[in-house]
Structures are given as structure tokens and as C-alpha cells.
Amino acid sequence: MAFLNDLDKKGRPVTSPIKVDDLWKSFGSQSVLKGLSFEVNPGETFVVIGGSGQGKSVLLKNIMRLMKADRGEVYIQGLPIMDLDQNELYSLRRKMGMVFQEAALFDSMSILDNVAFALRMHTKFPEKELLLQAREKLAMVGLKGVDHKFPSEISGGMKKRVGIARAIALVPEILLYDEPTTGLDPVLSSAIDELILKMQTDLSVTSIVITHDMKSALRIADRVLFLFQGGIRFLGAPQELLQSDDPVVSQFVKGETQGPIATL
Amino acid sequence: MLTRFFSWVGRKTLGLLTVSGSIFLTAVTAFVGLVRPAFLWWNLLVQLVRVGADSTPVVLVTAFFTGMVLALQAWIGFQKFNAEGMVGAVVSLSLTRELGPVITGLMVTGRSGSSMAAELGTMRVTEQIDALESLAVSPLVYLVTPRFYAGLIALPLLTVLADFVGIVGGYFVAVDMLGLPSNVYLKGISHYVDLHDFYSGLIKSCVFGAILAIFSCYMGYHARGGAAGVGQSVTKAVVSSSMAILVLDYFLTAWLF
Numbered sequence: 001m002a003f004l005n006d007l008d009k010k011g012r013p014v015t016s017p018i019k020v021d022d023l024w025k026s027f028g029s030q031s032v033l034k035g036l037s038f039e040v041n042p043g044e045t046f047v048v049i050g051g052s053g054q055g056k057s058v059l060l061k062n063i064m065r066l067m068k069a070d071r072g073e074v075y076i077q078g079l080p081i082m083d084l085d086q087n088e089l090y091s092l093r094r095k096m097g098m099v100f101q102e103a104a105l106f107d108s109m110s111i112l113d114n115v116a117f118a119l120r121m122h123t124k125f126p127e128k129e130l131l132l133q134a135r136e137k138l139a140m141v142g143l144k145g146v147d148h149k150f151p152s153e154i155s156g157g158m159k160k161r162v163g164i165a166r167a168i169a170l171v172p173e174i175l176l177y178d179e180p181t182t183g184l185d186p187v188l189s190s191a192i193d194e195l196i197l198k199m200q201t202d203l204s205v206t207s208i209v210i211t212h213d214m215k216s217a218l219r220i221a222d223r224v225l226f227l228f229q230g231g232i233r234f235l236g237a238p239q240e241l242l243q244s245d246d247p248v249v250s251q252f253v254k255g256e257t258q259g260p261i262a263t264l
Numbered sequence: 265m266l267t268r269f270f271s272w273v274g275r276k277t278l279g280l281l282t283v284s285g286s287i288f289l290t291a292v293t294a295f296v297g298l299v300r301p302a303f304l305w306w307n308l309l310v311q312l313v314r315v316g317a318d319s320t321p322v323v324l325v326t327a328f329f330t331g332m333v334l335a336l337q338a339w340i341g342f343q344k345f346n347a348e349g350m351v352g353a354v355v356s357l358s359l360t361r362e363l364g365p366v367i368t369g370l371m372v373t374g375r376s377g378s379s380m381a382a383e384l385g386t387m388r389v390t391e392q393i394d395a396l397e398s399l400a401v402s403p404l405v406y407l408v409t410p411r412f413y414a415g416l417i418a419l420p421l422l423t424v425l426a427d428f429v430g431i432v433g434g435y436f437v438a439v440d441m442l443g444l445p446s447n448v449y450l451k452g453i454s455h456y457v458d459l460h461d462f463y464s465g466l467i468k469s470c471v472f473g474a475i476l477a478i479f480s481c482y483m484g485y486h487a488r489g490g491a492a493g494v495g496q497s498v499t500k501a502v503v504s505s506s507m508a509i510l511v512l513d514y515f516l517t518a519w520l521f
Contacts, residue, residue: 066394086402093400100398104391118399121302166399
């Protein structure tokens, strides 16, 4: 993992792969993000935690520009994603991958076709090579023998793995995970965590992981951001999070019902 | 009170204009999508089968019975004036100019338009459309363009079939059941129907095909809120497409004749 203001191999200053600058987003009268700003270091696994409805997924969708912010900007590798035209946006998105909460696999396609989809759309590989690469990606996430099954025929954990395989098909530089362990049993959650770490090591990707699974967050995070009421309540290393004396952070980390965070 | 009324009218007007503009932009994107990289010819073929081939039995049955009932009604009416010989002309003119394209449009809306809205709506609420975006593939071009062109191509073809089968249905009732001489029925067609009647119906069907595909895709594409939202999008798709077909039919008739 590199740090901002370090020099890269060619002696140029390292720019942030993801920089969120004063991001605001509301739905009607409800403000979800209130001037959020942070930067992610190259190669880092940056975990965003927070309660339900605190705007974690909204933040991720803004970073991918699946949603447009009311105000503010997100810079991906220095490019302002909110201001790009469609061609520029799509060429930037080819360097990014996103794993959706419910996997969002294309249910009309087989597992292999789901993974091969981006390769078919964006590369000129012959069909044989393309399928070989898709099988390689499936093997990377530990899936074999499911090529011709359809999403409705596999388990939730397998769907998440296929979602990761599809997201890494074009070998992205940035990976965004939206609650990758939600709804999985503890063993499968650990397996997905290991996969996220493996992607960081094998592909040197910069990742943002949205989760409210504290165990998972502490296992995979280089840094943790705690999102609370539309702003940053905590930003730092996982160890600092555990030692925080902020009652809000402490209540969330310990999962207690008594404290400043309303439970109803 | 008056202020609230005008504010309501203003909001509704703005909403209507926004939706109209958005539908228009969807149509333009779908139309030019044919030359964009996200358009796949294979997807168009799949949609042609779904919109065209799979709708054929429904269209044939409805057209056949429409022709039959037209012939029966015309026979009952014309009998009073000893003008039974006009049955062939009435059946064929009604079908080629109006009923062929309109019935085909409405049947395909019910069958394929609803399916387009449900499919795209489900893709929207399960984030599959967002997944397409995240993979740098334009969902409008990948999903809507093939459906738009399938509607545009399949509807005229189905209308030709509907015209023909409807006229055959009319022939069956008038000639085989009511005893009108075959040559009288056919002469009525050849004397009163010209190619313009046939072409005007085909122009209408092209418009109806494009309209039903765009409205249905638009409603599905903008579905919100889970299963209930998908259901609402299907209802909106069928109602708005059917209304648009019937309203536009008037204006197209006024323009074409």
C-alpha cells in the first residue's frame, strides 16, 4: 500500500485513487450525506461502517456515479466523476468494479456468461480465450463446476463470489463492495473477507468496503470510516476504532442497545 | 385555496413535462443506440422472437374473430338495405385501415409490453441495471434499443398477418356461414381497398410498435420499490401504451387520410 504524497516508481507524486470532496446528498427533506470528505490511499482496503440508513450505500453509488450528488465531487484517479461525459465515465468505470449487496447477477445468463459479460462487451478476445479468462476468475474466487448453472440455482454465498468474479473480470484498479458479508453465515463471511484480502494482494486493488459487520471490518480494514448522521464520526486504523472513547463509536463497535445511538 | 390549486396544477404540469421529456430522450437514445457498442444484434433477434414470433398465435386468434364479428355485424346491418355485397369491403377496409394495426398494437402491448416492463422493472429493483452501469455498459442501449427495434419491425409484420387472417375470418362467416357468394366478397375487397389503405395501416403499426416498446421499457426502467413497484410499472406500461395507441390512432388517421 502506498501513501498520498509518496512518489511512485517514475518519481511522480502518488494521487489518491478515490477522493471524496464535500459530498452532499438528500432525498426530499432528508439529508443523507452532509459534506462528506475523505481520501483513500492507493492499494488500501478502506472500510466504511455505520448503522442502517446512514447513507453507506448512497456513498458507494455516488463514488460509482450510479447516483448523482446534490453538491460536491468525487475524484477517481484525479478525474471528477460527476462532471465526466458518458464516454469518459464508461472508460473510467472499466478500471473499477462493484460488488452489489444482493450480487445483482444477470438472472437471464449462466454464471460463466455473467463473468464473461464485461469481457465480451469491452474486449476483442476470441470466445475461447474469453471463456478461459472467465473460468480463471471463477477459480480465483474458489468456484468450479458451476459454469452452466443460473443465479437462481446457486446459494447466497456463491452468488457473492460470482459477483466478485464478475467485478474483477476486467482486472480493475478500484473495487467497491456493498455489504459483501450481509446475510451470510460466519464461516462464509470469513471466506468472503479472505477473498477481499486476496483481491488486494493478487490484484493490488484499492477497495472500499461498506459493511455493518464489525468482525469483518476489523479483519480486512487498513482504515475505517464510521459514518454517522451524514458525516464522519471516526476515521482511522481499526485498533484506534476499538480504543475510541467516543460514546457513539463505542456503542456501535460493541453493539450495545443503551447509548446515544437511537435503536428505534 | 386558489394558490394551492395553482400550485397543484403547476406541480402536475411540471411532472408531466419532465416525464414526457424523459420518455422522448429514452426514445432518442434507443433509436441511435443501433450504432453504439452496447447494442448486440443477438439481443435484437431474441426480442424479435419474443415480440414477433411468440405473439403470433394471440394476434392470429384475435384478428380471425375480429374479422368474423365484423362480417356478422356488417351482414346484419347491410341486410336491411340489400347491400350484403358490401360485407367484404367493410371487413377489409376496417381491418387494413384501423383494426389490424390497433388490435395488433393492443394485443402486443398486453403480451410483450407488460413482459418488457416486468423484466426491466425486476432488473431495476434487483440492481441488475446498476450492475450494467457499473460494468460500463449503457443499460438504455443494451436493454431498450433491441426492444424498440423489435417493436418497430415486428408490429408491421404481425399487422400484415392480422389483416390477412381477419379478412379470412370475415370470408368464413360471410361466405361459408351466411351464404354470400365468394366472388361478391372478393369483388368488394378489390373494388374498395387500395394499397394506400394497406400501407397506412403499416405506418400506424410501426408507430404503435415503437410507442409500446418505449413506454413499456420506460415504465420498467424507472420502477421503484420492490415487487409492488414492478407491479405498478407493468400496470402503467399497459395503460399508457394502450392509451397512446388509441389517441395516436386518431391523429395518424387524420394525417394519413
